[in-house]
Amino acid sequence: MQLELGSIYRMPDAYDQEGGVNQEKRFAAAVQRYKDSAVGDKMNPFAEQEAWEEHQIGKATLKFGSKNKKQAVDDYQYVFEDGIDFIKESVMDGVQVERHKTFFSLDSYICCGCYLLNAVLILDVYSSSMKMHWMARLLKMLLQNLHFKRFKYDVFNNFRLANFSIAYDDRKTLPIYPYREELLQAVNDHQVLVIVGETGSGKTTQIPQYLHEAGYTKHGKVGCTQPRRVAAMSVAARVSQEMGVKLGHEVGYSIRFEDCTSEKTILKYMTDGMLLREFLGEPDLASYSVVMVDEAHERTLSTDILFGLVKDISRFRKDLKLLISSATLDAEKFSDYFDSAPIFKIPGRRFPVDIHFTKAPEADYIDAAIVTVLQIHVTQPPGDILVFLTGQEEIETVDEILKHRTRGLGTKIAELIICPIYANLPTELQAKIFEPTPEGARKVVLATNIAETSLTIDGIKYVVDPGFCKIKSYNPRTGMESLQINPISKASAMQRAGRSGRTGPGKCFRLYTAYNYHHDLEDNTVPEIQRTNLANVVLTLKSLGIHDLVNFDFMDPPPSEAILKALELLFALSALNSKGELTMVGRRMAEFPLDPMLSKMIVASDKYKCSDEIISIAAMLSVGNSIFYRPKDKQVHADNARLNFHTGNVGDHIALLNVYNSWKETNFSTQWCYENYIQVRSMKRARDIRDQLEGLLERVEIEITASPNDLDAVKKAITSGFFHHSARLQKTGAYKTVKNPQTVYIHPSSGLAQVLPRWVIYHELVLTAKEYMRQVIELKPDWLVEIAPHYYKLKDVEDTGSKKMPRGQGRAAMD
DNA sequence: GAGCACTGC
Numbered sequence: 001m002q003l004e005l006g007s008i009y010r011m012p013d014a015y016d017q018e019g020g021v022n023q024e025k026r027f028a029a030a031v032q033r034y035k036d037s038a039v040g041d042k043m044n045p046f047a048e049q050e051a052w053e054e055h056q057i058g059k060a061t062l063k064f065g066s067k068n069k070k071q072a073v074d075d076y077q078y079v080f081e082d083g084i085d086f087i088k089e090s091v092m093d094g095v096q097v098e099r100h101k102t103f104f105s106l107d108s109y110i111c112c113g114c115y116l117l118n119a120v121l122i123l124d125v126y127s128s129s130m131k132m133h134w135m136a137r138l139l140k141m142l143l144q145n146l147h148f149k150r151f152k153y154d155v156f157n158n159f160r161l162a163n164f165s166i167a168y169d170d171r172k173t174l175p176i177y178p179y180r181e182e183l184l185q186a187v188n189d190h191q192v193l194v195i196v197g198e199t200g201s202g203k204t205t206q207i208p209q210y211l212h213e214a215g216y217t218k219h220g221k222v223g224c225t226q227p228r229r230v231a232a233m234s235v236a237a238r239v240s241q242e243m244g245v246k247l248g249h250e251v252g253y254s255i256r257f258e259d260c261t262s263e264k265t266i267l268k269y270m271t272d273g274m275l276l277r278e279f280l281g282e283p284d285l286a287s288y289s290v291v292m293v294d295e296a297h298e299r300t301l302s303t304d305i306l307f308g309l310v311k312d313i314s315r316f317r318k319d320l321k322l323l324i325s326s327a328t329l330d331a332e333k334f335s336d337y338f339d340s341a342p343i344f345k346i347p348g349r350r351f352p353v354d355i356h357f358t359k360a361p362e363a364d365y366i367d368a369a370i371v372t373v374l375q376i377h378v379t380q381p382p383g384d385i386l387v388f389l390t391g392q393e394e395i396e397t398v399d400e401i402l403k404h405r406t407r408g409l410g411t412k413i414a415e416l417i418i419c420p421i422y423a424n425l426p427t428e429l430q431a432k433i434f435e436p437t438p439e440g441a442r443k444v445v446l447a448t449n450i451a452e453t454s455l456t457i458d459g460i461k462y463v464v465d466p467g468f469c470k471i472k473s474y475n476p477r478t479g480m481e482s483l484q485i486n487p488i489s490k491a492s493a494m495q496r497a498g499r500s501g502r503t504g505p506g507k508c509f510r511l512y513t514a515y516n517y518h519h520d521l522e523d524n525t526v527p528e529i530q531r532t533n534l535a536n537v538v539l540t541l542k543s544l545g546i547h548d549l550v551n552f553d554f555m556d557p558p559p560s561e562a563i564l565k566a567l568e569l570l571f572a573l574s575a576l577n578s579k580g581e582l583t584m585v586g587r588r589m590a591e592f593p594l595d596p597m598l599s600k601m602i603v604a605s606d607k608y609k610c611s612d613e614i615i616s617i618a619a620m621l622s623v624g625n626s627i628f629y630r631p632k633d634k635q636v637h638a639d640n641a642r643l644n645f646h647t648g649n650v651g652d653h654i655a656l657l658n659v660y661n662s663w664k665e666t667n668f669s670t671q672w673c674y675e676n677y678i679q680v681r682s683m684k685r686a687r688d689i690r691d692q693l694e695g696l697l698e699r700v701e702i703e704i705t706a707s708p709n710d711l712d713a714v715k716k717a718i719t720s721g722f723f724h725h726s727a728r729l730q731k732t733g734a735y736k737t738v739k740n741p742q743t744v745y746i747h748p749s750s751g752l753a754q755v756l757p758r759w760v761i762y763h764e765l766v767l768t769a770k771e772y773m774r775q776v777i778e779l780k781p782d783w784l785v786e787i788a789p790h791y792y793k794l795k796d797v798e799d800t801g802s803k804k805m806p807r808g809q810g811r812a813a814m815d
Numbered sequence: 816g817a818g819c820a821c822t823g824c
Contacts, residue, residue: 228822256824273823302823391820423821449820470820483820528822536824593824625819692824748816768818 084371086356089514092497171209171242174202176346183207183344184214187321191314192341194334195325198348199498203325204294205239208267211290216321217266220289225272227300228454229255236260236269256593257688272302276309276540277593283544284313285320292323297330297491298453299527305537308553309544311338327491330524337555351501357514365466366394368511370401372464373444376509377416383461383504384443386451388496390470390485395420395446396632402444415441421455422448424626427681433457452495456502463500463508465493467516473531476562478742481533482767489525493517529558535596538566539575542582543590572724572791573600588700592693594622601721602693603702608713611697612706613657617718619690620656621763621775626682627659638677646751651777653718653763654711655751660686715761715777716787722761723788726779729758735773738784738796747772
């Protein structure tokens with residue numbers, strides 16, 4: 001199909017008033033090149049738009065009724081014998097989509113154009129007529145895609161140049177713009193405002209600018225929090241472009257490891273956790289005139305704590321304006337919490353999404369998902385598919401089965417490109433999902449929850465939602481965490497469905513019945529604060545001078561048992577005194593952005609002269625369990641590589657230290673990581689954390705000292721933080737925790753899993769198939785009494801059962 | 816001898 005020049009040029013939005021004539025010439029040249037290229041004819045960048053228009057026309061004539069029903073049934077004629085019967089139940093309406101579709105089409109066109117032609121030229125043509133918003137999106141898309149790396153520089157240059165001339169006008173086309181005056185009036189009249197802004201409304205980028213234009217930045221900053229680092233960075237970058245200032249000057253962002261602000265900064269985007277940290281240094285947020293908590297509906301731990309804090313300070317700082325921005329579903333809850341604050345609604349931009357449920361419940365959602373994918377592939381028009389699964393293992397299984405089944409069908413069906421994506425997947429493999437789908441093929445993205453909020457994939461038209469996800473929960477009684485598969489909430493289901501309506505009208509296939517949806521799913525996911533270990537939260541609040549935690553004004557209070565457990569722990573770590581006040585130790589601990597037990601371990605390392613080793617261990621532990629890479633087909637090699645760091649049965653903490661130090665010796669070599677089955681990304685993170693901790697040591701006046709030949713010193717420092725995570729070997733080969741006795745096991749991935757020392761200290765308890773201790777070191781029982789005499793008495797650690805120990809066990813390296 | 820959703824400081 002030929003590219004229709006006029007179809008672009010007639011669109012008023014794409015037309016630049018002043019530069020029109022020049023633009024036209026340049027554009028014509030670009031298009032000529034496009035036509036000259038061999039591949040030019042193969043693409044129809046506007047297919048998507050045409051399909052959409054067709055759909056809209058169809059909608060106008062068909063409307064509802066029996067005719068509509070019939071079509072839905074026709075759509076899903078079975079191709080496979082065991083096909084799944086879907087019923088279209090509802091349509092999630094798109095909002096304000098009139099002309100914006102143009103730009104969706106344009107950027108996918110340009111994307112192809114960059115790839116096949118000349119990035120600079122095409123962008124040059126469009127740069128002054130294209131909406132900033134799509135420009136930013138496009139840029140993101142280009143940078144994310146490995147194929148486009150070499151265009152980075154040029155695109156960026158054009159992007160910048162383009163901005164100066166068009167920034168202001170473009171802002172006027174966002175859906176929020178007509179509400180500008182009304183919004184500013186509302187902010188003026190009320191101290192707290194709940195803003196309901198759907199995706200694409202422009203609230204995150206525009207509201208802080210409106211406030212700045214209205215003079216709110218004269219006496220303080222406008223701060224805007226985001227739940228994720230990338231969001232804070234990219235939004236700040238966009239706003240600085242729109243305002244025509246350099247990033248880090250008037251507009252900046254602040255995230256961990258990276259403070260891109262200066263004294264000039266008046267619009268500051270940051271992660272929610274970062275604002276929480278700022279509270280510690282500035283408990284009344286005196287330097288802010290407005291705080292906007294964005295994406296509040298996500299209810300991250302930090303957001304929830306921020307709510308309590310900002311609500312509190314708004315009582316005595318009447319000049320501080322609060323904006324809470326959230327998705328539609330729970331706006332009233334936010335309003336109630338903030339003393340009936342008014343709700344301000346702003347429409348967004350999204351295409352309509354048809355929602356289909358299964359007629360009958362599906363017993364096996366994995367199988368149902370596979371069948372649905374194939375059904376879509378065979379019966380539905382082009383468009384990529386996104387399948388939500390719960391974890392790596394499921395993704396690998398579905399990947400295999402899909403490959404197997406499509407191979408069986410041979411050339412009868414079009415090519416199906418399968419792309420797995422989950423957070424622990426190495427970055428270079430993740431990039432695959434952003435590659436454009438070749439003509440005639442269809443892409444299936446198998447994703448975890450990462451695709452629900454954290455990353456968006458263009459071109460997704462169909463979403464398959466089995467209705468499950470893995471959720472972490474915490475049992476305060478046993479101190480055990482578990483990661484289990486749970487049904488998702490309605491809010492989550494809506495979010496997943498919406499993922500198909502980003503670049504055109506979409507369809508969502510839910511692998512559960514409409515009855516299940518309405519009757520069995522919770523409205524919202526239980527907020528994190530109610531299912532997590534609160535030790536760190538309590539320490540933070542205590543260091544802010546908040547003493548009465550049980551009566552702290554949480555929007556959804558955590559279980560009081562969890563608070564008491566946290567208080568107990570902090571007392572045992574001597575971070576709190578018997579009156580519940582912060583001690584000197586506690587004050588030092590609060591400086592570290594770590595779990596209190598890790599912080600205590602660092603503070604204690606001063607005494608044992610091994611702070612150098614301890615901060616490496618703390619950094620490695622806080623990266624989590626994603627250090628070692630263990631692909632399915634090379635498990636034996638990976639396990640051997642891991643055991644190399646464990647010679648002498650030194651314990652997992654020391655093994656982690658060995659990993660870090662070996663990596664450091666290679667001058668942080670990437671190659672070394674590959675050779676040893678270690679995740680580069682995790683190691684870099686560990687290095688960043690370690691650097692930060694090193695800086696903080698100075699702040700709490702702990703000298704950096706190393707005791708390379710005294711592992712006992714290191715283990716004693718660890719014990720100082722983790723003494724209540726002690727366990728003793730039983731006759732059966734299981735362990736029993738010393739306080740609050742329960743039966744636990746060493747995790748098979750531990751270097752000590754075959755050794756079974758008599759006494760161990762563990763880093764964490766995780767409930768999976770069994771109650772497992774993850775990251776274990778051996779311990780001399782007298783240390784417990786020596787290090788924590790207030791917690792252990794001699795009788796607790798008497799080795800009464802030692803003679804009955806099974807032969808060959810309980811004799812580890814330390815004898 | 817088993818299995819690590821996702822963020823954030």
